[in-house]
Amino acid sequence: MTQLEVWFLAFSLAMDCFTVAVATGIMQQRVRVATWLTMSVLFGLFQGVMPLFGWLGTSYFYNLIEQFDHWIAFGLLSFVGGQMIFEGMKGDDNQHHFDPTRLSVMLALAVATSIDALAVGISFTCVGMTTWEQVSAPVVIIGLVSLVMSLVGYGIGVVFGRRFRFPVEPIGGLILLAIGCRILYEHLAI
Numbered sequence: 001m002t003q004l005e006v007w008f009l010a011f012s013l014a015m016d017c018f019t020v021a022v023a024t025g026i027m028q029q030r031v032r033v034a035t036w037l038t039m040s041v042l043f044g045l046f047q048g049v050m051p052l053f054g055w056l057g058t059s060y061f062y063n064l065i066e067q068f069d070h071w072i073a074f075g076l077l078s079f080v081g082g083q084m085i086f087e088g089m090k091g092d093d094n095q096h097h098f099d100p101t102r103l104s105v106m107l108a109l110a111v112a113t114s115i116d117a118l119a120v121g122i123s124f125t126c127v128g129m130t131t132w133e134q135v136s137a138p139v140v141i142i143g144l145v146s147l148v149m150s151l152v153g154y155g156i157g158v159v160f161g162r163r164f165r166f167p168v169e170p171i172g173g174l175i176l177l178a179i180g181c182r183i184l185y186e187h188l189a190i
Contacts, residue, residue, distance in 0.1 A: 001127055006138045010145035013120065016113040016179055017043040017146045018153035023175045024100040025157020035101045040150035042106050046114035048143020054121020055135050070187030072115055074180040079108075081180065085173035116183065117142060 001009075021039060028035065099105065120142075121135075129135050 001124075001129065001138065003137075006141055007145070009120065009138070010142045011149070013047055013114075013117050013142055014146040014149035016116070017047060018149040019175060019179060020109050020113055021150040021153030022157040022160070025154040025159075026161035027100055028154075028158055029161035031155070031158050032101065035106075036151065036154045038103070039100075039106050039109075039154065040147050042110040043113060043150040044143045044147025046110040047117050047146035048139050050114040050117035051121030051124065051142055052135065052139050054118040055124045055129065055139075056121075058122050058125040070115070070184050072112075074184040078177055078180045081173040081175070081177040083173070085170045085177075089170060112180070 021043070024035070024039060100109075121139075124135055124138070129138075
């Protein structure tokens with residue numbers, strides 16, 4: 001795998017993180033530094049660690065993960081997205097709405113958006129990456145690109161959320177459902 005291919009791979013894996021970060025920023029409508037940094041670090045960390053786990057566990061996990069990784073990602077994103085849609089449709093501003101600042105929500109989103117990265121780690125072995133030296137640079141690049149794309153996405157979402165006032169929770173939920181459906185479709189269409 002060439003350096004250019006690693007960078008393209010990193011950007012493609014980071015797109016889900018970017019999209020979720022944009023949706024969160026739209027919901028927040030202002031920069032909340034703790035949320036911004038925590039989400040971005042979690043997304044970068046999970047996107048970087050999951051390929052490593054996939055690579056390390058290739059011999060054990062390959063048959064297990066390959067069969068249902070897309071269902072895990074779809075389930076997590078559908079659950080969180082459905083909750084966002086449900087909370088946003090309540091209409092009562094005094095009710096508790098979906099809170100993307102909760103650590104449990106951020107962790108669920110980090111796991112859901114990094115399932116594909118786990119599969120990428122499994123593929124590292126299939127393309128001949130057998131040593132730590134061969135895997136370390138791609139793992140770091142994937143993590144850093146996801147972190148930066150999440151930071152940028154959240155910022156874009158905040159600017160967009162301030163400028164346009166509309167029901168952001170249902171829209172954010174639909175975005176998460178769309179990502180989950182895309183992951184499911186890509187794996188089932190193969």
